[in-house]
Amino acid sequence: PENRPLLAAFEAAAPQVLLADSRVKDLGHSGYVQQAVIEARTWPDLNEFEEFNKVRIYLAGGD
Incomplete structure (x- = not known):
């Protein structure tokens, strides 16, 4: 949960973002x-x- 604000920052910094996660079932973004x-x-x-x-x-x- 503490990392979730980074999702928007990644989107703003790059035209595409590929993310892999095994801990969170619903990314919520x-x-x-x-x-x-x-x-x-x-x-x-x-x-x-x-x-x-x-x-x-x-x-x-x-x-």
Whole structure:
């Protein structure tokens, strides 16, 4: 949540922003459109919760 103000700053700084996140299920920012959900794991396996194995890919400014 503390990083969310950066989403608008990234959009202002670049014509396109590609963002990957495994922790937040709903980004809550209308400028970012979810493109894909990818199943991934760390190596070595750090025994993270299974819910964090789903990485959501978002794109902003991809008109």
